[in-house]
Amino acid sequence: MLFNTFVFQVGLLSLLLQRCYPLLLSAALYLPLSIALHCWILNLRWLDSNRFVWTDGLQALFVFQRLGAVLYYYLYKRMAEFLGDPRLYEDSVWLRNAFARARQ
Template sequence: MSRASVGRYRWLSGTSFGLLLADLICNSLFLLFYHDTLITLLIYIIQDVCLVFSLILFFLALFSTSLSQAGLVGELVHKFQWCIIVAVMYLGLSLGFHSWSLEQQWQKPKVYIWAPGMVALFTVQRVVGGVHYYLYKRAILQLSNKEFYAKKLLLVASNIKETLIQIAQKTEPIVTSLAFLMLHLTFYGNLALKIWIQDLAEKNNIN
């Protein structure tokens, strides 16, 4: 890994872990200010912004690797698919819980309301949040592996090789069909030539 890559990775990983810590703090603080709608709204906004930026930084970390620059984006997405899926799920659950709880607070600001559905959504959001923390931290640490910053020429060559193999696999049925057609044309052409020669010989015998 080059010095530029090391510096970029340190900045991305440090900022990503800071956003995770901010999200964890917001999850812990909102219950203390649940009766204050404005403070709760501010905490929710900070938390949602942290989640969006953490997802953006993760994709920046993916696209800064040599694999993505060589065109192997599908390989990266497949390798970190669960991290991406859980991060999107956690963001969606957080937005849903924040919207529902704020709606309940604005309707009855002085009443501490926890409907059964809200309790279930809160529980699922917290469980998915724990899984998100684990997968996200593991993915950021995995991106420090040297295999993601290998020499670009080798990766480009590998990418070209795989592309040629895919093209060959896709065009193989077409080539086979053309060869089969040429074989049939040759067979029927020879048969027609033999019939023409026989007719010509029969005409000569008659004459």
């Protein structure tokens, strides 16, 4: 969606990246937490599939992964709302001012 905006086509990618930086950072945090959690759960299930195993470390990782998920999805929704702003898809005074500041 970033590439479809008029702001991107004008060349103000830095303006868009400033707005989506928290989302990119949270995605970089959420993905490794999710991979680690699921790998750990699969390893525990493969080692002993006849009983339920839940360790303290796994529970801590589960809590951190879920907190990261809340943050990630909140920022994702906020970015989707930002990309729905019609000012990003047409020429406007706001965009001309931002372009003039970027050129200086």
